Amino acid sequence: MLDLLALDFMRNALLAALLVGVAAPLVGIFLVQRRMSLIGDGIGHVALAGVGVGIFTGSSPVWTALVAAVVAAVVIELVQRLGRTSGDLALAVMFYGGIAAGVVIIARSPSGTPANLTGYLFGAINTVSRTDLVVFAVLSLVVILVTTTLRGRLFAVAQDEEYARATGLPVLGLNVLLAVLTAVTVVVSMRVIGLLLISALMILPNASGQFLGRSFRASLRWAVLIGLLTSVGGVVVSFYADTPSGGTIVLLAIAVFALAGLAGAVRTRLRRGQHAPAEEHDHVHWAECGHEAIPHGDHVDYLHDGHRHASHGDHWDEHSEHEHDPMHPHAQEEVARG
Ligand SMILES: [Zn+2]
Ligand SMILES: [Zn+2]
Ligand SMILES: [Zn+2]
Ligand SMILES: [Zn+2]
Numbered sequence: 001m002l003d004l005l006a007l008d009f010m011r012n013a014l015l016a017a018l019l020v021g022v023a024a025p026l027v028g029i030f031l032v033q034r035r036m037s038l039i040g041d042g043i044g045h046v047a048l049a050g051v052g053v054g055i056f057t058g059s060s061p062v063w064t065a066l067v068a069a070v071v072a073a074v075v076i077e078l079v080q081r082l083g084r085t086s087g088d089l090a091l092a093v094m095f096y097g098g099i100a101a102g103v104v105i106i107a108r109s110p111s112g113t114p115a116n117l118t119g120y121l122f123g124a125i126n127t128v129s130r131t132d133l134v135v136f137a138v139l140s141l142v143v144i145l146v147t148t149t150l151r152g153r154l155f156a157v158a159q160d161e162e163y164a165r166a167t168g169l170p171v172l173g174l175n176v177l178l179a180v181l182t183a184v185t186v187v188v189s190m191r192v193i194g195l196l197l198i199s200a201l202m203i204l205p206n207a208s209g210q211f212l213g214r215s216f217r218a219s220l221r222w223a224v225l226i227g228l229l230t231s232v233g234g235v236v237v238s239f240y241a242d243t244p245s246g247g248t249i250v251l252l253a254i255a256v257f258a259l260a261g262l263a264g265a266v267r268t269r270l271r272r273g274q275h276a277p278a279e280e281h282d283h284v285h286w287a288e289c290g291h292e293a294i295p296h297g298d299h300v301d302y303l304h305d306g307h308r309h310a311s312h313g314d315h316w317d318e319h320s321e322h323e324h325d326p327m328h329p330h331a332q333e334e335v336a337r338g
Helices: 002-006 008-033 039-057 061-082 084-108 114-122 130-149 151-159 161-166 171-189 198-212 216-241 245-271 333-337
Strands: 293-296 299-304 307-312 315-319
Touching (some): 008 039, 008 171, 039 061, 039 171, 061 130, 161 171, 171 198, 198 245
Antiparallel strands (some): 307 315
16 A cells, blocks of 8 residues: 555556545535436446537646536436426437547547546546646535535425425525535546546445444534545555456446445344334324325334435434334334324
């Protein structure tokens, strides 16, 4: 590990991996909830056109990619309102147009070679420069800060737009903000993971986190930890194995996903019928609290942050439609409160 840190480009790559490893899952969790898991991939396609313009004009590809990605993200958010079929087609045209323009412009550029094209698409650790790193650090910190500060609001909108609108949240504004954060994350990932693979780092750690954590917050903590470890770990492995960093990171994230799925399955089996209090729960569910009520045997479960909670005396338990132990003494007070 020490010989790694002695190399200037490896220090840059590891730092960039660390930043994107934390930022990507923080943004990705809201995309997963909105069922827009692949949107980062589409933004990556369009960002390639921006990279092309940057290389062609001899300016920094990071900034031109950022402009292209942000524009793409906002357009995607607005186009989605067009309705299912036309919106879908508009996005397809945009994504293919972006990658086609990128490939053509880079090929015609004075300094354009196929080698640096693959570097942008799939990541290449030796390409992170000191200047990139400063830009990436600032952008990642903005992403981390904004997602952390607005987590509750972004979550409310991702979960149920109608309900969020009814409570007075600026739904369109928050959706556009999420789109811009996604675009920034895509660009920050460009050198290490690559434009075509970044979506995996937004989605896979969150998929793993949902197996391991029992609440939204716990799942997110797992996701960030896994994102960080796979991203930095992937860069280290790719250095020794002489493999492209992006592909290595994604394969590592898939391996962790498989392990987390296994751990989750084993734990569910062990906990079946056992007492599982809801983590960090200070919300009282009742008939009109806004969470969906699901009758479950002799009591009512409430759908809350993607979990089902049942009243149990002075606290709330985690429930699922599968686990139902008739011997578990549920208080009926939530029915009385309603
Ligand atoms: Zn509730
Ligand atoms: Zn229940
Ligand atoms: Zn709850
Ligand atoms: Zn309990």
